[in-house]
Each structure stands twice: as structure tokens, then as C-alpha cells.
Amino acid sequence: MATAKQLPSGSWRCQVYAGTAPDGKRQYRSFTAYTKKEAEYAALEWQLHYREISRDSSNMTLAEAMERYLASKDSILSPSTVRGYDIIRRRHLQGLMQIRLNRLTPSMIQEAFNIESKPYTDSQGRVHMPTPKSVHNIHGFFSAVLREYHPALRLNITLPQKELNEQQYLEPEQVGKLLRAIKGSEMEVPILLALWLSLRSSEVTGLTWKYVDFTHNTITVRQARVRNKENQWVEKSTKTTCSTRTLHAPEYIMELLKASKGNDGPEDHVVKIKGNCLLQRLKTILRKNNLPLIRFHDLRHTNCSLMSALGVPERYMMARGGWSSPRVMRSVYDHTMRSKQNEVDQKIDRCFYQLMKEEDA
Numbered sequence: 553m554a555t556a557k558q559l560p561s562g563s564w565r566c567q568v569y570a571g572t573a574p575d576g577k578r579q580y581r582s583f584t585a586y587t588k589k590e591a592e593y594a595a596l597e598w599q600l601h602y603r604e605i606s607r608d609s610s611n612m613t614l615a616e617a618m619e620r621y622l623a624s625k626d627s628i629l630s631p632s633t634v635r636g637y638d639i640i641r642r643r644h645l646q647g648l649m650q651i652r653l654n655r656l657t658p659s660m661i662q663e664a665f666n667i668e669s670k671p672y673t674d675s676q677g678r679v680h681m682p683t684p685k686s687v688h689n690i691h692g693f694f695s696a697v698l699r700e701y702h703p704a705l706r707l708n709i710t711l712p713q714k715e716l717n718e719q720q721y722l723e724p725e726q727v728g729k730l731l732r733a734i735k736g737s738e739m740e741v742p743i744l745l746a747l748w749l750s751l752r753s754s755e756v757t758g759l760t761w762k763y764v765d766f767t768h769n770t771i772t773v774r775q776a777r778v779r780n781k782e783n784q785w786v787e788k789s790t791k792t793t794c795s796t797r798t799l800h801a802p803e804y805i806m807e808l809l810k811a812s813k814g815n816d817g818p819e820d821h822v823v824k825i826k827g828n829c830l831l832q833r834l835k836t837i838l839r840k841n842n843l844p845l846i847r848f849h850d851l852r853h854t855n856c857s858l859m860s861a862l863g864v865p866e867r868y869m870m871a872r873g874g875w876s877s878p879r880v881m882r883s884v885y886d887h888t889m890r891s892k893q894n895e896v897d898q899k900i901d902r903c904f905y906q907l908m909k910e911e912d913a
Contacts, residue, residue, distance in 0.1 A: 554599075556591040564588045566595040570602065610654035610702040614645065617653055617701045618693075631780035631788055632754075637693045638781040644668055644690050653702035662709045665691065669712050684712040720846045721854040724861075733841045739833055741808050742823045745771075746851035749799050750873040753848045754778050757827050758787060762818035769806050772798045773874065777827070785826060795874035856881070 556566035563584050570579040581598060585591040604611040612620065618641045626634060648656065648664050668690055671681045688711055695707055722730065727747070734740045745751045745759070754776035763772040774796050780786045790796045801809075809822065816822075825833065831848045838845050846854075852873070859869045866878050875881040 554592065554595050556585075556588045556595070558588070559584070562586075564591040566591040568595045568599050568602075608654070609700075610704070611652055612701060613650050613652055614656070614697070615641070615649040617697050621697045621700055630778065630791075631786050632778035635779055635781040635783070636689065640690050640693050645694065653698065653705070656702075656705060658708060661694075661707065665709055665711060684714045687712050688714065720844065720850045721857045722844065722846065722850075724858070726843055727854060727858070729841055730837070730843060733837055737837075738825070739830075739837060741805075741812060742825060742830055743834065743851060744805055744808070745823070746848065747855055748805065749801065750852050750855040752776065752791070752795075752852060752874075753827050753830060755790065755795075757785075757821065757823055757825070757830070759822045760819055761813060761816050761822060764809055764822065766806060766810060769801050769803065770798050771801045772796075777821075790874065792874070792876045794870070794876040797871065797874050799872065 554566050554568045556564040558564055563586060565582055565584045567580045567582050570581040573579050581595075583591050583594040583598065585594060601611070605616070609617070618637075622634060622637055622641070629637075645664050645668065647667065648660065651660070665687065669682055669684075669687050671679050673679050691709075691711055698705055698707065730743070730747075734743050742756050745756045746753065749771065751759070751773060755773050758775045758777035759771070759773070760775075763774055764770075765772070773790060775787050776790055777785055778788055812822075823830075827848075834848050834851075835845055837843075856869060856873060859872070866881070869875075870878065870881055873881065
């Protein structure tokens, strides 16, 4: 058993071996208490639990399993995904966190997700209704942890039904109005990158000058900028391998980029505005011009809708937008512009009116 040592403060600290880190270094856990006996007891209790976990990972509590899962995937998952999972670990399923995985039952899990699906009040007294998507995200992380550390437990719980949300986008005349409104402003470049070239907001903010080729008029999308679990902005690779792409940029956009580059170096960002500020500034422009309050990402939806209305073949749409498959693209953008739908409706109506006239004759 490890022996506690007295600290200058008068407290007692006991250190025990806690395995090897991914880089090969030995790790230790420290336990501090007011007395030597308390510190050594806490260390012994942890050692016994550690040995149980070493023999069978299902002896971990849910909190321990989630922490270990995040630590093991930290360099593999996207920083924004890790951040989302860490928020789930800290804020959700709190009633299950201190329960060992092998003690969890389907009824306990179902009750926990029932609670997650109910309205809740925040610290400022505001009532929030969780979306089905957020509950499904919690379930996705939870089930991934169980598959990793307690695969014997089969999940069969009922979740809120997913909502079929109609994608938001701008009609062609609204696009024209927006283009006129942003002309000459600092928001012109980021909006055009998303609206004209179909970049994601993280790709817009992650673009650096080394990927802008003024000789060949191309922009290469190779990285994105997202928040990590410490809430810091970091660079990461694109969402999928297909998201890494080189786009021909129109002369208009290239001239704007030349004018804005100044003394920036290859590693400097083309767009200095962070992601959250992009959305707020876009909404300000939309309000001033009486346009629908879409998200910044919906500019990308609009680009895809325009390509579809212009009859662009799917393979070119996928290459331009960086989608990995037609299924993925259709699942998000399988909609038609209202103006185009109206044209189709009118054609069908004229056909039936004509057939009715022929019948009367």
C-alpha cells in the first residue's frame, strides 16, 4: 500500500500508479486529506477500483467511461465533436454518472432519457425545450461509450421522434438583394465564399492565403476552424476527404481577395471574423434589408438550391460542395426552390385545364 507524506501545509498526500499515458509516460493519481489515514484510505479505495476496471471495463462508472473514451479519441475525433461530447459529459445524464456500467438497466437508461427530453429552466429562469436532435446526439455519445466498454448491454430505448425540418435558403431575387446589400462591406468576401463557392462557415474562417492561388484563380479548401473543448478556436482538417477540394474562383471574388490581402502572409486567415460573429453580422444585414433570417450555413443551402435549379449534374454539385455521396447531399438539400416549384405547379395546372376543355368540347 502506498504511504502518505505530509505536505508543508500540514495536509497529507498519497500518490499511486495510474497506468501509462499514450506517450508512454507513467501516470500517478494524488489523494490529499487532513490526516495520513484518510489520504491512504482514499488511495487504497481508488487502487481497488482501478484493479476492478483493469479486469473488466464495465466496472467503470459512466463518468469514468466517458472520460476514458474522450481521452482515447482526443486525437482522432474533430475538436468540435470532442467539445460537444465533453459538454454532454458535464451537463447531461447526471443521474447515471456515478453508476457502474454493469449496474445500468434499460429502465434506468430510459428514465434518464425521459428527463433529457423534458423542458428545463436555466440559471436565468428561462425555460428551454430540448430538440429531438440534441437528445439523439446525447444518445449517440452514450451508446458509443457503451459499445466500447460494456458491449453486453443492448440498448433498446425510445427517443423523441426526429423532426423533419425544411431547409432554409434564399430565393433568387432575395440572393440578388443580399448581393447588393453587402457590396463593398467587410462581409462581402465571407458571404460570397459560402453563397457562391459553397464553403461551410468553418471552411470560410479556416481559409488561409497559402490556399488562394492568384495565378490560376483557384481556392483550395483544406482546413476548417472550429472550437475545441476549451472553447478555443483551432484548425482541423476538412469534414471528409471529399471536402478537401480545389475550386475555380470567379474573377470578381479574386479581385476582392487581392484588394483585401494587404501585407498578410501565407499563414494568415483570409477572413478575420470568427464564426459566431459571422452569423450575428449576417443577421444584421438580413434584418436591415427585410430578408429571411437564415443561418450562415444556409448560404451553402442556397448555393446547392441554385445549382439544382440550374440543372447542374449531381456529381458536379458534390465536387463543388465537398459532399461524400449523393445520399448525404440529398438528405440535407433535397428540396426545390419555391419559385421553381410554382412554375412546375402552373405547368401541371395548365395541362389539366387544357384536358378539361378538350373533354367539354
